[in-house]
Amino acid sequence: MLWRFQKLKNRTLAMENKIAIAIHGGAGEDSEFIRRNLGVYKAGLREAVLAGYKILQNRGTALDAVTAAVVSMEDNYLFNAGKGSALNIEGNVAMDAAVMDGKDIRAGAIALLSHAKNPVEVAKAVMVQTNHVLLAGEAADDFAESMKLPQKEQSYFKTEHQQEEYEKAKADSVSQALKKKNRGTVGAVALDGYGNLAAATSTGGMPGKLAGRLGDSCIIGAGCYANNHTCAVSGTGDGELLITHVIAHSIAMVVELKGLSLQQACDYVVHKKNAEIEGDIGVVSVDRNGNIGMAFNSERMHRAWMDRNGNVQSEIY
Numbered sequence: 001m002l003w004r005f006q007k008l009k010n011r012t013l014a015m016e017n018k019i020a021i022a023i024h025g026g027a028g029e030d031s032e033f034i035r036r037n038l039g040v041y042k043a044g045l046r047e048a049v050l051a052g053y054k055i056l057q058n059r060g061t062a063l064d065a066v067t068a069a070v071v072s073m074e075d076n077y078l079f080n081a082g083k084g085s086a087l088n089i090e091g092n093v094a095m096d097a098a099v100m101d102g103k104d105i106r107a108g109a110i111a112l113l114s115h116a117k118n119p120v121e122v123a124k125a126v127m128v129q130t131n132h133v134l135l136a137g138e139a140a141d142d143f144a145e146s147m148k149l150p151q152k153e154q155s156y157f158k159t160e161h162q163q164e165e166y167e168k169a170k171a172d173s174v175s176q177a178l179k180k181k182n183r184g185t186v187g188a189v190a191l192d193g194y195g196n197l198a199a200a201t202s203t204g205g206m207p208g209k210l211a212g213r214l215g216d217s218c219i220i221g222a223g224c225y226a227n228n229h230t231c232a233v234s235g236t237g238d239g240e241l242l243i244t245h246v247i248a249h250s251i252a253m254v255v256e257l258k259g260l261s262l263q264q265a266c267d268y269v270v271h272k273k274n275a276e277i278e279g280d281i282g283v284v285s286v287d288r289n290g291n292i293g294m295a296f297n298s299e300r301m302h303r304a305w306m307d308r309n310g311n312v313q314s315e316i317y
């Protein structure tokens with residue numbers, strides 16, 4: 001009886017609050033590969049946003065919703081995260097990911113993973129199971145194994161497309177390869193029925209990156225940030241720039257201190273405050289009122305969201 005009452009109470013709680021979710025599948029240059037695969041990319045975005053939305057509809061948490069959306073894209077060979085990750089200069093996959101819970105300002109992140117099937121799940125385990133925020137390298141893979149999270153051989157992650165990107169990167173000098181914008185990352189932000197925000201980001205980084213390089217996706221405040229008082233943000237683009245310009249946290253600060261709407265804050269940080277920087281920046285974000293904000297300065301940013309009528313919307317350009 002008590003249990004039934006609690007269930008009813010939870011349902012009412014969930015109904016009182018708006019739910020919202022937005023995702024991205026990476027910002028950067030347009031390419032022949034993207035043009036050829038537009039339909040499947042959109043289908044992948046749709047699947048991912050629905051994976052998260054279903055959790056929110058069933059009164060799940062924003063943290064679980066963003067994790068599910070990112071897992072869906074990590075498992076999709078088209079996106080540069082999990083299966084389909086970019087290869088570093090040594091021809092290996094080295095993945096970064098982070099999650100943040102805006103409810104209690106807790107975060108978990110991993111860097112340079114080479115065997116965990118779903119890096120975002122490992123990041124979440126770091127947050128939930130340890131007192132740390134960021135684990136890196138072989139020890140992070142060992143941690144994932146100790147948590148009984150699925151492991152894969154490197155061959156699982158390496159797709160034909162990324163192998164080709166790697167060959168091209170190898171033919172260029174390292175600096176030339178790093179200038180190319182054929183990267184990608186995946187990310188999600190959500191507001192749950194309890195009024196909590198969360199963000200998650202996961203990437204294979206850029207093809208031909210130096211061994212040991214980690215990007216913004218695993219750096220809290222750069223490529224991932226969530227705080228119930230402001231917003232949740234997931235970033236993509238030139239990792240080094242997102243780190244040095246502290247992009248995700250900047251958006252939250254603009255919302256808090258400048259009193260702009262979320263969309264205005266995204267536009268301000270991407271197009272105005274950082275207008276001078278030469279590089280790609282893209283963000284998706286959501287606030288505690290369920291408003292969604294997105295901005296990018298690149299040719300494309302794969303993205304999808306649920307509109308106010310519960311329909312999936314997706315765009316690439």
Ligand code: ASP
Pocket residue numbers: 026027028183184185203204205206214215216217223235236237238239240242
């Ligand atoms: N931000 C990612 C990184 O630098 C790459 C990307 O989003 O395209 O690792």
